[in-house]
Amino acid sequence: MALKKRGRPQKESKALNKEVIIDNAKKLMISDGKIPSIRSLSAELNVDAMAIYYYFKNKSILLEELTTSLISEIYQPQKSLEWEVELRKLSKSYIALLSKYDGLLQTLLSMKSTSPANIFLFRFRIIVKKLHMNISVEDASLNLLTDYLHGFSISMSCDSTGKLTVDDIDEPLGVIFTGINASIINSRDKL
Structure with a gap:
């Protein structure tokens, strides 16, 4: 040895x-x-x-750099695609990453640092920038999407049958995107 x-x-x-x-x-x-x-x-x-x-220096710093490195692997927006295509790709890559690295979601949710979350946030904002949302609609959309993705990730990790896949988020994402479109129209109508 x-x-x-x-x-x-x-x-x-x-x-x-x-x-x-x-x-x-x-x-x-x-x-x-x-x-x-x-x-x-x-x-x-x-x-x-x-x-x-x-x-x-300590385990917290190691965890921050590890999780930031992992989250950096998610889809990088191309700007040339429709926002719904981009957001679907970002969402699916995030779910796939959380599924690949068991324990990552729990670590992200328990961390004091926001560095890893800021990567998703930044990429989300790149995608929705062309929608010209007001900040409250953008924040609500981000919160709805991330809460759904985190809930789905937890469901996948608890699914002993293996029947849940990343593609199972397609239909619910369509509903979320419809809500985003409606919110944009509603907020513009109020102006």
């Missing part, structure tokens, strides 16, 4: 860095079905836990 190197990594060692730690944390999330502990991550990397703390 190889001995783990203790303490701060040596300067000439390029094997361990933030990217390597984050990539291994993602792999552990897939294999273990949960957010990895520092202990399991250090065991996977064959380093002392203090080597991870050299790169991340």
Whole structure:
């Protein structure tokens, strides 16, 4: 059995860095079905836990960078497509990501940091910008959509039959989009 190197990594060692730690944390999330502990991550990397703390001050910072890296994988709007197509792609990629990394949603919802959520928010706003919504309609639309997506993600994780798939959000998204269109028309009529 190889001995783990203790303490701060040596300067000439390029094997361990933030990217390597984050990539291994993602792999552990897939294999273990949960957010990895520092202990399991250090065991996977064959380093002392203090080597991870050299790169991340504490577990909260590691979790923030890990979840931000994961959420960055969701659909990037193309701006050339219709808003409904873009929002459907964003929503499906988000559900697929939450399904792939079990425990990610619970971690996101319990975090104090908003950095990971801001990625979804920013991409949502890019998509709906062309609709010229007033801020209250935009915020209500965002809240409705994210609450639905989070609820659906929880349902998928509880579905022992495996019958629920990402494509099952198509029809409910159509209803949400109809509501967004109606809200836009209603708010313009009030002007």
